[in-house]
Amino acid sequence: MDRELQLRELLAQPQHLPTIPALAQNLIDSFAREDASLVSIGRLIATDPGLSARLLRFANSAYFRSTRAIGSVDDALKFLGLRMTRNLVIGSGLAAACKPVTGLDSRQFWRYSFATACVARWLAGRAQQDGELAFMVGLLHGIGQFAMRSSMPQHMKRIDESAHPLQAQRALVERETLGFDHAEVGEQLARQWRFPEDIARGVGNTPRPLAAQPPSTVAAVVHLAAWRARVEVLGATGEELPASYPSAVAASLAVDKAWVRDLAAMGEMPDGGDAMPAIAELTAGFDEMIVGDRAAHG
DSSP states (O other): OOHHHHHHHHHTOGGGSOOOOHHHHHHHHGGGOTTOOHHHHHHHHTTOHHHHHHHHHHHTSTTTOOSSOOOSHHHHHHHHOHHHHHHHHHHHHHHHHSOOOTTOOHHHHHHHHHHHHHHHHHHHHHTTSOHHHHHHHHHHTTTHHHHHHHHOHHHHHHHHTTSOTTSTTHHHHHHHHHSSOHHHHHHHHHHHTTOOHHHHHHHHHTTSGGGOSSOOHHHHHHHHHHHHHHIIIIIOOTTHHHHHOOHHHHHHTTOOGGGOHHHHHTTSSOSOSSOOOOHHHHTTTHHHHHTTTTTSOO
16 A cells, blocks of 8 residues: 555544644644744643643752742743743643553653653754754654554554564664654644644654755754663663664764763763763653653553
8 A cells, every 4th residue: 555545544543643632732833823922821821720730840840950939830931931831731731642552651652752852952952953843853753653553553563573662773664564654653643733844844854864855953863862762761781872873863963972971981982071961860850741640551
């Protein structure tokens, strides 16, 4: 069957697709509105007391080392800024929308996805790229797996025998088996949800950023961030670490290996340099804000 037809048929089955909460959809739509402001976003967030409470806890988390307590949602919005706030709330909505599916550990998936988002945000700053764009693409880059597992569970079960859902070669095995991969599904989902085109394209190009036409720098940032998140979540060690490092992608961003503490510890590079903080430090507070208890089971 033609791959484009297969993709269309998969995406034409709403019962198998995540349903975005209305609040998150309103915030996605605000990307296209010139009048979007902290005030308008604050009004939307105020309709959800649980979300408001999580946002306050996040603004007061150790991640920011704030010298004063943030006591209201309005103060939290001013402190975090429009783009970060919007990304966090959309991320929380996406996690809520993606119900557990067979073969995918939801807690592990969201831990990986949002470690990728946080690392991508950090890396983007070092590569002089847009950190909030990288964060959102990082958060979305694997989301197509939910739709695929819901609509074609037997195909995905067979693919699981060859590649773990979070392994780097996963997209390649999917393409060889099905003719398309979860990143392409995620790209089309992002368009259906009315995300801006640079986010949708970034998601679709993440597995093969150097083959993208035109080039997608944000996909390269997220590809590199996903490698580091994978090391953390799947526990790659020893010779696997330097062997799996996507050197060509890193070179395209002019990012030196010194950012990876693990490689420095193995003698792959000198100590020092602009090393990234530990992932636990980089993601402090983000996990509760985005995932909370939603992915405790799966």
